[in-house]
Amino acid sequence: MTTQPVLITTTKTTQRRYGRFWRMLAIILGVWGVGTAVYLLFLWPWMRTWGATKAEIEAALPGDDIVPNANIRTTKGITIQAAPEAIYPWLLQIGVDRGGxxxxxxxxNLFGLNVHTTDRIVPEYQNVQVGDFWRFTPKDYVLNPGPGLYVRQLVENEAVLLCFGMEGKPDEPCIDTWQLVLQPQTDGSTRLLLRSNMAMEPELPIKLTYFIQFIMERKMLLTLRDKVEQP
Structure with missing residues (x-):
């Protein structure tokens, strides 16, 4: 007769624990769902078009044909108080073992990349050819061969068109671009546009992790502006 209350108590305790677990799980999933919805509805559209005008977002740009089956497109822009020919040399220096x-x-550098962004135009970095590979990681990095950018096309003082890829694999199809486009303005300034055309599935993980790329790309555009405009 004495064992029945113990069993009942034990059963109720177990039920309460399970109840708390499922309530907590429901809260976590609810918060994640709301956060994801807010991110996709508000943050994602803002990040993918940061600094760009409606006309720039909708415009056809050099390099759009590199990834003809692109399902994700981002376009960012910034105004630089300089002519295109003053900006173009800075674009040619991109790379961790080049101008940064x-x-x-x-x-x-927290990841051991040993990056040191230059404060000047370096003549030896200006001799760029189509097919060159600009590294994201040093030659002696643990990830070797590593990721970087292949130079696909150069239009002097107008555009630097790049494809993401792995070193040593230049012939693989391009599924993600960096299209750095210079558009002179009537007031003497220049619009620097950065467009990416991506052919990647599934889209959701790409969009949810895009904030990392956005943070780095936004900083790149701001730094380029500041370096070009420095006295």
Missing amino acids: MYSYDWLE
């Missing part, structure tokens, strides 16, 4: 990535050196 113009982004957060301290953050990249």
